[in-house]
Amino acid sequence: MLPSFAHTRFIMVAPSHPGNVGAAARAIKTMGFNELVLVSPKDPDIKNNPEAIALSSGATDVLHNAHLVSTLDEALAPVTLSFALTARSRDMGPPALDIRQSAQLSARHLASAPENRVAVVLGTERTGLENDEISRCHRICHIPANPAYSSLNVSQALQLAAWELRYALMESNSTATPASDIPPEAAYAPSEKVEALVKHWEQALVAIDFLNPAHPKKLMPRMRYLFTRIHMSQEEVDMMRGVCTNIIKHASKK
Amino acid sequence: MLPSFAHTRFIMVAPSHPGNVGAAARAIKTMGFNELVLVSPKDPDIKNNPEAIALSSGATDVLHNAHLVSTLDEALAPVTLSFALTARSRDMGPPALDIRQSAQLSARHLASAPENRVAVVLGTERTGLENDEISRCHRICHIPANPAYSSLNVSQALQLAAWELRYALMESNSTATPASDIPPEAAYAPSEKVEALVKHWEQALVAIDFLNPAHPKKLMPRMRYLFTRIHMSQEEVDMMRGVCTNIIKHASKK
Known part of the structure; x- marks a missing residue:
């Protein structure tokens, strides 16, 4: 696995439907990633939940290796660039990007220093991310779906974000910019x-x-x-x- | 609806699982499209199939208005640029494009003449598109997923292709410059x-x-x-x- 893929994590806050966690694991693996972090899932034994296992459809390794933590702060601890994936817009909070812009920014960030870590944060199913959770992320990102019918569930949203990240990271790895062309970036604080x-x-x-x-x-x-x-x-x-x-x-x- | 969205159709060849047809209808509507064509679905009464309706999750209009035809030729009849979405490669014909390149080509094609029509063609669940079906399409397109685990089902593949088309058509229709890293108009301090x-x-x-x-x-x-x-x-x-x-x-x- 390329380092940029290993340095990217997906964080689900308080997922309540085990099927969505399984589907998320599948989406993560399909796109070449492997790190899933679950903040206080409704089922604390989610790794052994039959529905989660069924929906992971063979990506049981991602499900089995998921980190379970009790706060978003723990999930974000080592992360140097985090994105809150949300449909909401707010008067407060980081500037919003769409998932493609976010992915391209992530690719540049991961290429600029080997210790950098990226996270995409997804909210609980019914209500999404709270203001307090969004405020802990560097950026807001969104999926510009049909405004008249933006019915994407959390695992579909994760699938699209993971796809964009994969595409940006593949492009970034294939263009192979000489290291000297990359402006020296300061070490971001986790x-x-x-x-x-x-x-x-x-x-x-x-x-x-x-x-x-x-x-x-x-x-x-x-x-x-x-x-x-x-x-x-x-x-x-x-x-x-x-x-x-x-x-x-x-x-x-x- | 923008003409470019109305001039794009999704064709499913011989879908056998009604749930996938419902999920496809949902993905199509979420991304702002509305035209679904079903070539010989296993359930000829698919529009009234409870599983299809359940998985369409409110996009029942797309399901209800789907065209049912008996051959791929009929489905492709008005189409001026068609893409076979497949993991297979073929030894003849133009090189395969990924779904982003396909979407960008589609956007240019739709913008070049008002009568142009684009289609994305997806195969049956178990075996995908046959060579004979692929040969009826102008281009092959593929989703460059994780080679070690490319477990995308037909509705997820359609979701990603539809997202790419939406993004390319929005970009092509938008004269506005894409959003930058700069936060939205706040009252900046001089x-x-x-x-x-x-x-x-x-x-x-x-x-x-x-x-x-x-x-x-x-x-x-x-x-x-x-x-x-x-x-x-x-x-x-x-x-x-x-x-x-x-x-x-x-x-x-x-």
Whole structure:
């Protein structure tokens, strides 16, 4: 398997229908990927669910090797570029791309550094991704289906996104750009580092009375949006962590 | 419906599973098309088949309006450019295209004359298209799936081909430039406001002893890069100005 395929994961948040998980495993394998992460599936024994196994149609290895985690943060921890696949548009949240643009961006991202990791995040069946979940992703992506009838279920949406990723990664691997032509890109901070920064920043804002923990309002989602959209390097995260430390140190001296 | 969508048909040869016909109808409608042609389906009363209706999931109009014919020649009669979707290769005729190349060729073909008609032809479930059927099509097209596991069923293959056609036709019909990485029109802060924020932030960093004005090093250029790259809205600039004010207020209390 090409590294770019091995460095791409599909994350399903709270899937409730085992058949969809099986169909997702099949779609993932058909397109040459293998990493499925399940955040709190309704059936905790999903790997042994007969319907999931039946619908995986031979891609039982992907189902069997799926990572089960309890939060989206855990699923995103090592990821350096994440896409929330959603039909919703919002006033807040990262800029939206369609799944082709997302796939092309992913291919460039994966080619730019061997430690980069990409994820596509899909929501629960009935309601899709929550604002809070979307805000943890770098980008929103969508499938521009028929506006009058956009009846795609979660495994079909995953199938289309996986196809686009496959196509972009195959193209990217076949054009074989000399390494020197690729502009040196900074090492992006993985999501867990950014999330740790957001938590530290929150403490700093409380320390200077900017954030009232009793009445947080929309402040932290707005801050998280700033910190994810910016797509920070590890160096920048470290720098901002230093700022947080000093803010807290000085505020407690009062 | 755009003419290019109305001038595109999907032809299923001898479908044996009614569920696949229903799922195909759904995929066709989801991608903005409406024309399904069935060549000798195993169930001649397929339009009233409960499984077909169930899997069409609301796209019953496409199922109900499907043309039933007895030969592939009849199905192809008005078509000016046809694609045999198959995993097989043939030793004669034009080289195989993938479904993206086919879709782009289709878009150009449909745009070149109003009477042009395109068709994608899919074979029966177990064995796919026969050589004799392939030879009736202008081109072969294929889905470059994982060679080690290319387990796509006929309705999933149709879904991917329909998606590619939709994307190519939308691009061809759209005069607008494709969406870029730039976020949708937010009220962007003018540069002078961002510059004022950077100055304010600098004062805050001095106040908490993070920045030593005597030895600034590369800190402020790094911070400016962060604050400009993020492309902030005026609201976000105001929010961060508030943070600066509070940092300074608390730091001077020490």
